[in-house]
Amino acid sequence: xxxxxxxxxxxxxxxxxxxxxxxxxxxxxxxxxxxxxxxxxxxxxxxxxxxxxxxxxxxxxxxxxxxxxxxxxxxxxxxxxxxxxxxxxxxxxxxxxxxxxxxxxxxxxxxxxxxxxxxxxxxxxxxxxxxxxxxxxxxxxxxxxxxxxxxxxxxxxxxxxxxxxxxxxxxxxxxxxxxxxxxxxxxxxxxxxxxxxxxxxxxxxxxxxxxxxxxxxxxxxxxxxxxxxxxxxxxxxxxxxxxxxxxxxxxxxxxxxxxxxxxxxxxxxxxxxxxxxxxxxxxxxxxxxxxxxxxxxxxxxxxxxxxxxxxxxxxxxxxxxxxxxxxxxxxxxxxxxxxxxxxxxxxxxxxxxxxxxxxxxxxxxxxxxxxxxxxxxxxxxxxxxxxxxxxxxxxxxxxxxxxxxxxxxxxxxxxxxxxxxxxxxxxxxxxxxxxxxxxxxxxxxxxxxxxxxxxxxxxxxxxxxxxxxxxxxxxxxxxxxxxxxxxxxxxxxxxxxxxxxxxxxxxxxxxxxxxxxxxxxxxxxxxxxxxxxxxxxxxxxxxxxxxxxxxxxxxxxxxxxxxxxxxxxxxxxxxxxxxxxxxxxxxxxxxxxxxxxxxxxxxxxxxxxxxxxxxxxxxxxxxxxxxxxxxxxxxxxxxxxxxxxxxxxxxxxxxxxxxxxxxxxxxxxxxxxxxxxxxxxxxxxxxxxxxxxxxxxxxxxxxxxxxxxxxxxxxxxxxxxxxxxxxxxxxxxxxxxxxxxxxxxxxxxxxxxxxxxxxxxxxxxxxxxxxxxxxxxxxxxxxxxxxxxxxxxxxxxxxxxxxxxxxxxxxxx
Amino acid sequence: xxxxxxxxxxxxxxxxxxxxxxxxxxxxxxxxxxxxxxxxxxxxxxxxxxxxxxxxxxxxxxxxxxxxxxxxxxxxxxxxxxxxxxxxxxxxxxxxxxxxxxxxxxxxxxxxxxxxxxxxxxxxxxxxxxxxx
Numbered sequence: 001x002x003x004x005x006x007x008x009x010x011x012x013x014x015x016x017x018x019x020x021x022x023x024x025x026x027x028x029x030x031x032x033x034x035x036x037x038x039x040x041x042x043x044x045x046x047x048x049x050x051x052x053x054x055x056x057x058x059x060x061x062x063x064x065x066x067x068x069x070x071x072x073x074x075x076x077x078x079x080x081x082x083x084x085x086x087x088x089x090x091x092x093x094x095x096x097x098x099x100x101x102x103x104x105x106x107x108x109x110x111x112x113x114x115x116x117x118x119x120x121x122x123x124x125x126x127x128x129x130x131x132x133x134x135x136x137x138x139x140x141x142x143x144x145x146x147x148x149x150x151x152x153x154x155x156x157x158x159x160x161x162x163x164x165x166x167x168x169x170x171x172x173x174x175x176x177x178x179x180x181x182x183x184x185x186x187x188x189x190x191x192x193x194x195x196x197x198x199x200x201x202x203x204x205x206x207x208x209x210x211x212x213x214x215x216x217x218x219x220x221x222x223x224x225x226x227x228x229x230x231x232x233x234x235x236x237x238x239x240x241x242x243x244x245x246x247x248x249x250x251x252x253x254x255x256x257x258x259x260x261x262x263x264x265x266x267x268x269x270x271x272x273x274x275x276x277x278x279x280x281x282x283x284x285x286x287x288x289x290x291x292x293x294x295x296x297x298x299x300x301x302x303x304x305x306x307x308x309x310x311x312x313x314x315x316x317x318x319x320x321x322x323x324x325x326x327x328x329x330x331x332x333x334x335x336x337x338x339x340x341x342x343x344x345x346x347x348x349x350x351x352x353x354x355x356x357x358x359x360x361x362x363x364x365x366x367x368x369x370x371x372x373x374x375x376x377x378x379x380x381x382x383x384x385x386x387x388x389x390x391x392x393x394x395x396x397x398x399x400x401x402x403x404x405x406x407x408x409x410x411x412x413x414x415x416x417x418x419x420x421x422x423x424x425x426x427x428x429x430x431x432x433x434x435x436x437x438x439x440x441x442x443x444x445x446x447x448x449x450x451x452x453x454x455x456x457x458x459x460x461x462x463x464x465x466x467x468x469x470x471x472x473x474x475x476x477x478x479x480x481x482x483x484x485x486x487x488x489x490x491x492x493x494x495x496x497x498x499x500x501x502x503x504x505x506x507x508x509x510x511x512x513x514x515x516x517x518x519x520x521x522x523x524x525x526x527x528x529x530x531x532x533x534x535x536x537x538x539x540x541x542x543x544x545x546x547x548x549x550x551x552x553x554x555x556x557x558x559x560x561x562x563x564x565x566x567x568x569x570x571x572x573x574x575x576x577x578x579x580x581x582x583x584x585x586x587x588x589x590x591x592x593x594x595x596x597x598x599x600x601x602x603x604x605x606x607x608x609x610x611x612x613x614x615x616x617x618x619x620x621x622x623x624x625x626x627x628x629x630x631x632x633x634x635x636x637x638x639x640x641x642x643x644x645x646x647x648x649x650x651x652x653x654x655x656x657x658x659x660x661x662x663x664x665x666x667x668x669x670x671x672x673x674x675x676x677x678x679x680x681x682x683x684x685x686x687x688x689x690x691x692x693x694x695x696x697x698x699x700x701x702x703x704x705x706x707x708x709x710x711x712x713x714x715x716x717x718x719x720x721x722x723x724x725x726x727x728x729x730x731x732x733x734x735x736x737x738x739x740x741x742x743x744x745x746x747x748x749x750x751x752x753x754x755x756x757x758x759x760x761x762x763x764x765x766x767x768x769x770x771x772x773x774x775x776x777x778x779x780x781x782x783x784x785x786x787x788x789x790x791x792x793x794x795x796x797x798x799x800x801x802x803x804x805x806x807x808x809x810x811x812x813x
Numbered sequence: 814x815x816x817x818x819x820x821x822x823x824x825x826x827x828x829x830x831x832x833x834x835x836x837x838x839x840x841x842x843x844x845x846x847x848x849x850x851x852x853x854x855x856x857x858x859x860x861x862x863x864x865x866x867x868x869x870x871x872x873x874x875x876x877x878x879x880x881x882x883x884x885x886x887x888x889x890x891x892x893x894x895x896x897x898x899x900x901x902x903x904x905x906x907x908x909x910x911x912x913x914x915x916x917x918x919x920x921x922x923x924x925x926x927x928x929x930x931x932x933x934x935x936x937x938x939x940x941x942x943x944x945x946x
Contacts, residue, residue: 163906163907233905233906234903234905234906235905240933340816340820360834363838364838367838367839367842368842371842371846372849375843375846379843381848381849382848382849383843383846383847383848383849383865384846384847384849384865385842385845385846386845386847386917386931388845389841389842389845389846392841393838526901526902526903526929578906598906598907599906599907599909600906601906616903618903618904620877622877696902696903698902698903
């Protein structure tokens, strides 16, 4: 099977190169070659799928002849985790990278099979070039070949680190990878657009959804990682400004900027250079994340073995950056836009500010992450920056972002008059002021002015967003006569991008409230408690009732029962524990081996909407370890039949000697020994229950932290709404040609302006001006089309997406 | 004011703000950073200065002292003389003998005293190419 896998991988490599070559050969409109290259991409995807299947079958069947299985799984690894073990390996994660890319490339080429004919060949070549790079790594770089075999076949594997045996570790890495990889699609199409000088919004329309999917995957991956850290690491935090975390956050931030600024290009034809730079930056950051995890150049918790692929990936980043920059510079004349932003009080100018903030945030994080290298370059000394430095810069930027999360949706495109601004800002501002006042009077929020500002801005943003939904649904109800809930659902389903986006905004605001509250007002204590002792943390009395212990062949789990009292009433019991694993492959034998392997914490968590009570235990194992060693020694003495050992020992010793002489008795003797050792281990474990040595507890009261997870899920839901295809598209009313797409986009803009007018965001006067402009632009498009001889235009090109009504047909009278 | 000029003023203002922020960023990062050292470089370090120490915990050297722990570290490649370390507070799960750690603290009387909450232990298994058990 391994040799078949190797052959399939080699074939995949050749197919990727072939697809790229065919695409380039057909770049001047040779349909046959382009179709063939697209099919080669599908074949590439199928080949990699087969490779993954072979490896997963090997994992499932404990085929330790595969080196990857031997080093990342074992017979005892739960089967659920056997399937996930693939991507805990270097070679497996590279294979996952290439596989996700093959899927993304296939879908994007399928979706554009009848569109963008000039541009697609180049996009294909870029995607397949990158795919060939990663496939080639797995074929030619040492140490990362997934189909390396071992001979003779080992009986068992080294197993998967128990720390990684957590449900979110199943999905966290594939999520992040899908996020990184899916950004390849917008990047590839952008390169195609630049090469062919087709730099209007077509490539954006074709790949916008991929960018959104990538952004969603990456964000969800980050959230899962944070959650895992919070519940599994016995550390109590969810973010540590660790280089690898930063590496995933940076492309997400740039991706956020990109998703906003492409709307400006789509609607206004501006910011083309900026968008090209952003998509190159985002993709480079995604590659950089892939590189950082594999290079070991920076100190990180996500530690990495020394390995060989780092320099290659760095080389690829270099090629991407230099090539793209050269390309953008050579196309500057095509990218220049004659239009200017009309007014500072418009949605596009808010997008510009939001972009600057996001890019600034990324720059700060980049600088901090790479500071050890920068400092070594300038001072010769490696020096690093800790979390407080990151907090100092990111806090104000994040707070401003929340503010703009609220302002953006309240403004319309192009321009907003003072009167309409006053109307839409009145309520959110009032709520923000009331919130701030109430917090200052009623709580200790003024202890952290940053947090107070964030709470006020979040109140502003959330009210503004709620107002958007309310006025939009009201306007719809006035026209359709639906009930309010129906009108809201109708509003959202007919304007998925807009209202999905608003829901994401609300989710992010809620998430940051959770972050601000839990980081500014956290109570964090390390205490040593003996059984029966208590401690008061932030008004909660926590009593260490009793120790607990559980033992099996694999691990010994030492825990505690903690009684939690609030206002004199028992509100619950928490059971934090720490499990000590025997090193893999030593499931029997000496009792002291229990303390020779990994340890993992199980957190005792009492989650609440107000605050989480988070507890972790570090049991004191010194006495237990001593007793384990004594028991081991006693057992050895017993088997040797040393004087002073009990009578049964003599019988066991005799049995052992007999077994040494007669292999037929060996199994029986071993069973006897294992049984006795098991009993001894249980005895030793039980002695922990009467141990009076104090255990160390970490107790954290984390206010509002639950809202972080809730906010994350709200944002995820919003993103899914925005990604979901609109009804018209699903019915098959596919936007066929580029001219149709342009028209469709213009109609959408007109509908947006009408909606803004209906909900009062645009005053009558503003609306009249904007509407006239839009209609003039629409007519220009129609004129150009008619001039091209494409026949008569008959109204709406796409599905009926309007919140209120379809725009009037625009025809040259 | 004519729009061309207005735009120029805006651009200059934005650029100056960006430059100012960048200077602040660079300045604070150099003053807020802690030097990274290996244990053998810290044996003769001056007391009071804060360092970020990266080293490997000597197997079998971990002892509980009061409500903290004491252990010894050597350079990551395993060479050099070992440096005694004390640390108060809870240690991360993967912490044990033979692991690489990163710890911020300062040297007092020949002992590296770690600051609470700064102990990072590297995850052992992810992406290691050779198994070290």
